[in-house]
Amino acid sequence: MSADLQVRPPGRTVSPASPRRRSRVAPPWWFVLPALLLFAFVVLVPSARGIYYAFTDWDGLDPDFALIGLRNFTDMLDDGDALQAVWHTLVIAVAITVIQNGIGLLLALGVNSMIKTRNFLRVLLFAPAVITPIVTAYLWRNLLGPDGAVNSLLGMVGLGSWRQDWLGDPDLALWMVVLVVVWQFAGYSMVIFLAGLQSIPREIYEAAAIDGTGAVRRFWSIVRPLLAPAITINLMLSIIGGIKLFDQVYALTGGGPGHATDTISTLIYKDAFTLGEFGYSIALAVVLTVIVSIVSAGQFVVLNRNEKAAS
Amino acid sequence: MKKSITIALAAVMLTTACSSGTNANSGSDDGGGGNQTLTLASVDQGSIEDVIKAFEAANPGVKVNFTTSGADQYQAQIRTQLSSGTAPDVMTVWPGNGNPGATYVLSKPGYLLDLSDQPWAAKLPDSFKSVAQYEGKTYNALFGLNGIGAVYNDEALSKSGLNAPTTWTELLSFCRDAAGKGTPAYALGIQDNWVTQLVLYALAATVVFGQDKDFNTKLAAGQTTFAGSAWTQAMAKYQDMSKAGCFQKNPLGTSYEASQTLAATGRTLGIIQGNWIIGLLKGKNPNGKFTMTALPATDDPATFLMPAAAGAGYGVNAKAKNKELALKFITYVMSPEGMKLFNEKQGSLPTLPDAGTTVDPGLKQLTTFVQENKTVPFMDQLWPNAKVQQTMLSGLQEVFSNQATADDVLKDMDTEYKKGE
Known part of the structure; x- marks a missing residue:
């Protein structure tokens, strides 16, 4: 098709049926209206109205509520649980981003090689990513229980002293959340890295090999810059996913023991639906939105610059 | 951009107008004649079904439309429905205070119907009255205790x-x-x-x-x-x-x-x-x-x-479309028959004496x-x-x-x- 187009002589053709001519006409701006209206109705308007409630003491029920200015936001600064949850959220997001992408990249490099079982391994490593996160979390909740498979396995191989109350120990529980997310989504990062790796032409490797480069040098000077777009996407996805993490935490630990694994998202849920403090909960959600926007915008700018520098 | 916002707002208003219109229609449908429908929302999965079946059998021509869900989800749902005027006629209400679906919380803004004149209300033992009432009026038909x-x-x-x-x-x-x-x-x-x-x-x-x-x-x-x-x-x-x-x-x-x-x-x-x-x-x-x-x-x-x-009981929506039928249902729940059915299915004890409920022998001391x-x-x-x-x-x-x-x-x-x- 494209070859066919190139043969045509350049210049305007009069025929209205010509595909080239048609593609140059910009669609009228109002074509976007139906989609925009729908988007406004289900996303923009409710969100804007939602933000308004962050400045009230609404309990989700009583039609009589008062505007209380910034009190919900100032209350947050005195709320130990909220500050702790912000800290947990950042720890989880950073840990997941670093570990998941590190492992994902190594896996991608592995299955991009010529090993015989690579197709089977690709499917196997990606498999966890297709399971619903809540199911994965319940599965791991059983595996990590005091009498669960993990402890039994440690006992069987003579590492009985390593057995732990994985989810009941406040020092370990947060890392178990990270483990479960990484276990599930390292394969997902792998697939994106793999797509990037496969777009690097063989010839460049061959030329580098002829020049006598080693594996490390090849990775740093060829793979890393050419993989930059895949790295940007992966880091963005995992950091945003990490910051708004809810399902896995809620199903694994419910934010416990105590508040040891509460994230901003679990706190939003609890404040709204268990405590009926909708105003405060929405204020927390506004803060979460601001954090996600700042982090992803910042990350995008930095990574985009690197990408351009690399290419 | 400004224009599209105006259009968006118009669309929102139009939709709201439509939905309130539908409500008014379904309201007038329910009022008419022998074909009576009661709407009900409950958290008593596994026992409410039998109670509804028995209630429908005892009242020919009556149909109960009901939904059940887990407590968390139910509490979020019922609050939204109450504040938007779309709540069912009869609904699960928790005793006392301290949770988003509790008697005090829902009766304070006036969402529940006063049930004080119901015959069972005076018969409730004192320890249950305190959690079935708000400011001296009974709002919650508490049928079982744990x-x-x-x-x-x-x-x-x-x-x-x-x-x-x-x-x-x-x-x-x-x-x-x-x-x-x-x-x-x-x-x-x-x-x-x-x-x-x-x-x-x-x-x-x-x-x-x-x-x-x-x-x-x-x-x-x-x-x-x-x-x-x-x-x-x-x-x-x-x-x-x-x-x-x-x-x-x-x-x-x-x-x-x-x-x-x-x-x-x-x-x-x-x-x-x-x-x-x-x-x-x-x-x-x-x-x-x-x-x-x-x-x-x-x-x-x-x-x-x-x-x-007392476990969760039932309250009547102050704006129930079919108040009479709602009260009939509450009366059935609090009758020896209804109470027996509910409590035997749930393994709880009846709140009213002489309800004739058979209690598990392991609960003799309780x-x-x-x-x-x-x-x-x-x-x-x-x-x-x-x-x-x-x-x-x-x-x-x-x-x-x-x-x-x-x-x-x-x-x-x-x-x-x-x-x-």
């Missing part, structure tokens, strides 16, 4: 050669002996944080309310506090039990579900839980026999009290305690907001994982209590 105590696996207990303890001193030595034999006394699954409160309530019933029946009134009047009262003793006894090896290892990593398996299969001798656990234990071990007794908290069995409280008025409502039902209980639940997890002390938790509860409604 208690908390020590539930033993009879077979495991006789195999161990130990006897169920009847005093606090016996309890501690019972725990040590049981742990020594490798079968801990009680399963404790506090990974699910609501479970943390049960042992504490069982102890506090005797320790706090045995000393002072009016503790709640004094607390509300600001004459006493959690941290400055016998609650500290109840907390200390909870920790004494833990130190004496009363619970299996790693309770914080054990779920409610896993704790049931431990007790049902005899890997612990019992479990400290509500009476609803007996049905669940029998589900996991159909041949098992399970007996519930009061948890000893002092050395004088005459002072023992058991926490016993029945006696209820009849002798030796019960205390679940403590949270009279707390002013939901945060007090949530603070206690996560606080107890923190005590078990050494992130906080019992005193910290009680002080935090005082702080939240004082914030009021």
Whole structure:
């Protein structure tokens, strides 16, 4: 098709049926209206109205509520649980981003090689990513229980002293959340890295090999810059996913023991639906939105610059 | 851009207008003639179905449209429906205060119909009246009650050669002996944080309310506090039990579900839980026999009290489309027939005397305690907001994982209590 187009002589053709001519006409701006209206109705308007409630003491029920200015936001600064949850959220997001992408990249490099079982391994490593996160979390909740498979396995191989109350120990529980997310989504990062790796032409490797480069040098000077777009996407996805993490935490630990694994998202849920403090909960959600926007915008700018520098 | 916002707003308004129009139509449909429809929302999955069937059979021509869901989801749904005027005629309402679907919370803004003139309202025992009423008017048809105590696996207990303890001193030595034999006394699954409160309530019933029946009134009047009262003793006894090896290892990593398996299969001798656990234990071990007794908290069995409280009941929407039918349904639920059906299915006890309900033989002691008025409502039902209980639940997890002390938790509860409604 494209070859066919190139043969045509350049210049305007009069025929209205010509595909080239048609593609140059910009669609009228109002074509976007139906989609925009729908988007406004289900996303923009409710969100804007939602933000308004962050400045009230609404309990989700009583039609009589008062505007209380910034009190919900100032209350947050005195709320130990909220500050702790912000800290947990950042720890989880950073840990997941670093570990998941590190492992994902190594896996991608592995299955991009010529090993015989690579197709089977690709499917196997990606498999966890297709399971619903809540199911994965319940599965791991059983595996990590005091009498669960993990402890039994440690006992069987003579590492009985390593057995732990994985989810009941406040020092370990947060890392178990990270483990479960990484276990599930390292394969997902792998697939994106793999797509990037496969777009690097063989010839460049061959030329580098002829020049006598080693594996490390090849990775740093060829793979890393050419993989930059895949790295940007992966880091963005995992950091945003990490910051708004809810399902896995809620199903694994419910934010416990105590508040040891509460994230901003679990706190939003609890404040709204268990405590009926909708105003405060929405204020927390506004803060979460601001954090996600700042982090992803910042990350995008930095990574985009690197990408351009690399290419 | 400005233009599109205006159009968006117009679209929103149009949609709202349409939806309110539909409501008005369906409202007028219900009013007419013999074909009567009642709408109902409930959390009593597994028992409400039978009650509805019986109600429909007893009232030919009546159709009940109902939905059931889990408590969390239900509470969010019902609040949205009430505030937008789309709530069903009859709905589950929790007794007292302290949760988003409780009697006080829903009747204060006027969403519930006053049921004070119903014949059963005057007959409710006092301890249930206090949680079915708001400002002296009855809003909640409470049909069943539940208690908390020590539930033993009879077979495991006789195999161990130990006897169920009847005093606090016996309890501690019972725990040590049981742990020594490798079968801990009680399963404790506090990974699910609501479970943390049960042992504490069982102890506090005797320790706090045995000393002072009016503790709640004094607390509300600001004459006493959690941290400055016998609650500290109840907390200390909870920790004494833990130190004496009363619970299996790693309770914080054990779920409610896993704790049931431990007790049902005899890997612990019992479990400290509500009476609803007996049905669940029998589900996991159909041949098992399970007996519930009061948890000893002092050395004088005459002072023992058991926490016993009404479970969720039903309230009528103040703007019900079919008030008459809604009241008919409530009357049926509170009749000996309806109460028997509900409670036998749920494994609970009836709130009205002489309801003719057959009670599980393992609950004989709880029945006696209820009849002798030796019960205390679940403590949270009279707390002013939901945060007090949530603070206690996560606080107890923190005590078990050494992130906080019992005193910290009680002080935090005082702080939240004082914030009021």
